[in-house]
Amino acid sequence: MYRFGEKKIKSVAILSLAGLQSRPLARIDFREDGMEKKNPRKTGVGRRGFLSGSSLLLTGALLGASEEMPAKAEQTRIPPSATPQDKDSLFADLVAANRILADQGVVDGYGHVSVLHPTNPDHFYISRWLAPDLVTENDIVELDLNCIPVTGDKRRLYSERFIHSEIYKVRPDVKSIVHTHAPTVVLMGVCGEPLLPIYHMTGFIGAGLPIFDIRKSFGMTNMLITDGARGKALAQTLGDHSGALMRGHGGVTVGSSLSHSVGRSVYLKIDAEMQVQVLGKKIEFLTPEEARLAEAGNQDFPKDWDLWKRKVMGKA
Numbered sequence: 001m002y003r004f005g006e007k008k009i010k011s012v013a014i015l016s017l018a019g020l021q022s023r024p025l026a027r028i029d030f031r032e033d034g035m036e037k038k039n040p041r042k043t044g045v046g047r048r049g050f051l052s053g054s055s056l057l058l059t060g061a062l063l064g065a066s067e068e069m070p071a072k073a074e075q076t077r078i079p080p081s082a083t084p085q086d087k088d089s090l091f092a093d094l095v096a097a098n099r100i101l102a103d104q105g106v107v108d109g110y111g112h113v114s115v116l117h118p119t120n121p122d123h124f125y126i127s128r129w130l131a132p133d134l135v136t137e138n139d140i141v142e143l144d145l146n147c148i149p150v151t152g153d154k155r156r157l158y159s160e161r162f163i164h165s166e167i168y169k170v171r172p173d174v175k176s177i178v179h180t181h182a183p184t185v186v187l188m189g190v191c192g193e194p195l196l197p198i199y200h201m202t203g204f205i206g207a208g209l210p211i212f213d214i215r216k217s218f219g220m221t222n223m224l225i226t227d228g229a230r231g232k233a234l235a236q237t238l239g240d241h242s243g244a245l246m247r248g249h250g251g252v253t254v255g256s257s258l259s260h261s262v263g264r265s266v267y268l269k270i271d272a273e274m275q276v277q278v279l280g281k282k283i284e285f286l287t288p289e290e291a292r293l294a295e296a297g298n299q300d301f302p303k304d305w306d307l308w309k310r311k312v313m314g315k316a
């Protein structure tokens, strides 16, 4: 088992990827007290809210812990940065996530993915201003929730980084976020028909995703989330959903890990691609209960992550 930090960090499980990758995908058990601090309603969610599938089983087995173990309220100050080993794994996964999203057509020159700092819920990692497929570990910046680089990095940043910071502020269950301009996702945000789950892989869509219309709060704009106020409005529209569409712009998906948010973004695009082919026709969508039951088996997309990561490995 792989541990980092002090006793405040409960556990880290490494999921072996059967030799398919140069580095394993790190499953990090994020601090639970940070979650409680920001959202008392979530108190008691415990491990189930963070780990799933094989990583949950592995961690539970190693620790002899119950997956229903209640979250503890810890008040000690958390370290500002992750340890070097932790950063290596997380940065490698964030680079892979950027390339996977490009390879899967979720992003092109635009769009981005972030991951919350594993020990400091007031910081997150995201690439500097760069097309996702070109991102390397040297391009990753650590931002606070005001979107200021904590290391004084002067490089240009994504103007829409406020999408990420404002969602992290109000969704302590969210550890990673993807923003997409995928054409079919854009279309489903403007066509007047709700995007709904067509098959079991998109159970996270549930009874439908909210559509953020920037015009309602901000009038005529360039459509972009370029400050905290716009990001906050988007986060409010997102609510407790797994994602949201953005009228005339794109969409956002959230998850409890990098592979979770990435997987959801890929399947959001696939669901939109299928639905646009049959717009205006009677479609037998999953019922909300079927979607809920199907979603229970789609927690982290570990098989997809392995497959997708192998495809983008070795790219310069």
Ligand SMILES: [Zn+2]
Pocket (backbone or CB within 6 Å): 110, 111, 160, 179, 180, 181, 224, 249, 250
């Ligand atoms: Zn955008």
